[in-house]
Amino acid sequence: MRLRLGSALVALALTTTLAACGGANSTSGDVEGGQKGGTLTILTSSTSITLDPANSWNLAVTTLGLLDRRLTNWKVGTSGEAEVVPDLATDTGTPSENGKTWTYTLKDGIEFSDGTPITSKDVKYAIERTYAPALSEGIGYHRSLLAGSDGYQGPFDGKELDSIETPDDKTIVFHLNAPYGDWPWIVSTTSTAPVPAGKAPADTFGQKPVTSGPYAVESYTAGGDLVLVRNEHWDAETDSVRTAGPDKIVIRQGQDPAVEAQKLIADAPADQKTFGADFVPPAQLAQIQGKPDAKKRLVTSGPGALEYLALNTQSPKLKDVKVRQALNYAIDRKAYIVAAGGPVSADAASTLITPGIAGREDYELYDAGESGDVAKAKSLLASAGVKDLALTLIATNDATDVAKAEAIQQAYAKVGVKVTIKPLEQDAWTTTATGDDAGAYDLSLGSWQPDYPSAAGNIQPLFDSSQIGGGGYNISRYTSAAADELIKKALAETDEDAAGKLWAQADRTILGDAPVVPLIYTKNSFLHGSKVADFYIGSFPAYPVYTAVTLKP
C-alpha cells in the first residue's frame, strides 16, 4: 500500500496506524498459533502496490515487509515499546565519531529470490538508487543525512555515492553529515532494502522485483491481485522477524470496504483464511457489536496516530502564547472524539509523542477536562487583552474532517472565539499547510504517525524550525531556539535511553509554548476470518503485523 505524499498528514493517520501506551496497553489480537502452509488472502481497498522498495511508503510490518529485508527491522509485540532489531545485519549498527559513522556487518547465508548472495554492494546500490529522480518517491530520511549527497542523481550512469563504503562483501559503512542516533531506525525503512546491484533498472524492476524476504512476487495486476509465493532462497535461520506461515499470499485490491467487512463478518468457508487491510467502517463496526462470532474476530489497536489542531504561531492573532494556551483549555475533546467515530476509534491525547515509542511520558499540561475549561480559557484570553477573536481553520473537505472541524468550531464559540472553516481539496490543503505563505490560515487539522518507531519521527518533522514551509510539516510554523537545540541534541544522541529523555523534555518544552492542541490518538479496527491465526496489532504501529500471520488448517 502506497500512500501519496499529498495526503501525508491526514491520510497517514487514516490509512496507516498507531500504537499503545507504554504502560497501560490495550492492544488485542488473536495470538494462538497457526501452522505452516495454506493460502492467505488479504483484502484491501487500495488499488496500487508499489513493489520497487525505493518508491515505497510501506511500514516495516506490512506488504513489503513480506518481500524485502533491510539491515535492521522492528520488533513489535502487543506490549512494551517497539524495538529496533537486526535483520540482514548481525547487529543494529556500530557508531563511531559520536554517531557520525555507522558500520554494519551482513549475516551469512542470505540470498535474493534469484539465488544470488546478498552483499554489502547490493545494499549500497539500493540506497544509491533512491537518489534517481524516478525512484525518489519513498521514505527518504536517509537522503539528506548521507554526506556528500547534494546533487547526486543515482547509480545508473556509473556514479557512486562515496559516503557509503563497502570494504568487503560483508561490511558496509555509512558516513553522515552530522551525528545521528536514530540511524539504526533509518536503515529499517523500506526504501533502504537491498536490490541486486546493477540489475535493478528504474522502469522495470518494480514490475517483477527480485526480493530478499520470505516471499517472491508471482504476479501483479494494477488494481487486481498481487500473488506472493515462497522465496525458496530465504533461510528462516537468518531471520528473527518474519514467521512466513502461509505458502502463498494473495493481496486482492480494489475492494469496497463495506463489502469487504460484510464478507469477513459472514465468514463463509472460502473467506475464512482472509483478513481485511482496511479499517472496518463505522456501520459494520456497529453491526459487529451484536454478533459475538464476528466480534471475536475483530482486532482493535491501542492508541496510535496523533491528531492535533495546529495553531499557526506566525499568525498575528496567535502570536501571544496566552491565546494559544487558552485554545488548549477551551478544547472539547469529547465532542471531537464523537466526530472521529466514538471511543472505539479514538482516545484523548494530551502529549506529542505517539504511544508505543520509547521515551514517551504521559502528562497533561492544560487540563481541559472532558469538554473544555471555559472559565480558564476566558480568563487567559482576557489577560492577553484579546476580544472578538476570529480565526480561519483549514481542513480537507472529507466529511469526517469537516465534522471534526465543526466540533472545534463549537467548542471555541463557547469562549467567544469565532472559527470559520475552510474545507480544501486534499492536494490544496497540503499545498496551503506546507507552503510558504504563513498568512493563509490560523488553524489547521493535522494528523501524524511517525514512519519508524522513534520519537525523532514524532517531534522533528512537526516542530523543528527547518520544517516550516517548502513542503515541511511544521504547520504550526513554530520556531523556538530552545526546542531546536533540544531536537539537535536528541538527534545526535546514540544512547537510546538518554535520547528518550531528551525527546520527552522536548515534548514538554514545545507544549509549554502551545503551538498545537493535541486532540486524540486514533484507534483502528480490523477483521479477520476464523482460520487466521497470530493476527495481532503491535504497540506500534497500529496496523496488523502481516509478517507474523499464520493459518489454521
Place this chain on the structure above:
Amino acid sequence: MIRFLVLRTAGIIGVLLAVTAATYVIFYVFPADPARMACGKPCTPESLAQAREFLGVDQPLWVQYLEFLKGLVAGRTFGDGGGAIVCAAPCLGYSVQHHQPVTTLIAQTFPVTVSIAAGAAVLWLLTGVAAGTVSALRRGRLPDRAVMTTAMVGVSMPSYLVGLLAILFFGFTLDVVPVGSYVPLTENPVDWAFHLITPWCVLALLNAAIYARLTRSQLLETLGEDFVRTARAKGLRERTVVVRHALRTALVPVVTVFGLDLGALLGGAVITERVFSMYGLGALLIDAVGHTDLPVITGVTILAAAFVVVANLVVDLAYRALDPRV
C-alpha cells in the same frame, strides 16, 4: 462510401485533438502539482524541483501539450541517462501512482471493462427489445402493463443501490454468486462468466428498461404505417410482417441509442466496477481522480471520448444497413 469514411475519419481526428487539448488545459491548470506525488518524504523544495523536471511539468503548458502529442506517435522518455523511464508509443503519459505508462494501465484494465460492457449490452439489448416487442404487440393488456411497470422501476433505480442490493441478496443471503473480483477470460472462461453474471444482470436490468420503452413506442408507431398495411395486404404472415418489416424499421433509433450507450460504457462502467470490485477503466479513472493522477485522467478521458466518437460512426454505418431509405 469511401469518401464518406474518409471525411468522417478526418472529423474524428479533429474532434479527438480538440478533446485532448481541452482535457489538457482543464486538468493541468487544476491547482494540483503532479510532481508532489513523485517527490518522496520528506518533500524538500529540491526534491520537488527534481520531480517536476523528471515529469516535464516544469515546462510551459503548450510545450507539455506538444510533448504529449509527440509521445502519442513517437513515444517519450522521462528523465535522462540510465535511470530514465521509457514510455513507448502510443504514450499517454506516465502514472506516478501506479509506476507504469498509462497505455499499459489501459491495456490491463480495458479487458475488464469490455467483459462487463459486452455481456451486459448483449443481455440488455436482447431482453429490452424482446420485452418491448411483446409489450407493443399486447398493447394495453397484462403483459404490456407488467413489462412497462418493471421498466419504470428499472429506469428509476440508481446502479450503486441495485448493485449493493444484488451483492447483499445473491452474494450473501442466498450465497449463489461470488462477491466481487474479476477472473480473466483467458484464465478460466467459466469462472469469468460466473463472476460477471451479477454485474451483467444489474447493468442489463437498468438499461433494458430504456430499450423496452423505446422499442415499444417505435414499434407501435411503425405498425401503424402504410408499408405495414401493404405488407399485411400482400398476405404475408403476421410474424414476417412484425419481424422483417416493422421491427427492422423500428430498431433504427434503438440501434442509435445502443451504439452511444455501448461507446460510453466502454469508457468505463464507473459505479458498477467500483461496487463489484473490478478494476476496469472506470475504476482506474475514479482512482486517478482521487489521487490527482493527471496523466491517467487525461489518458482515460481521451480514450472514452474516442469510443463515443467511433460509436457514432458505427451507428451511422449501421443505419445504412438497417434502413434502406438512408
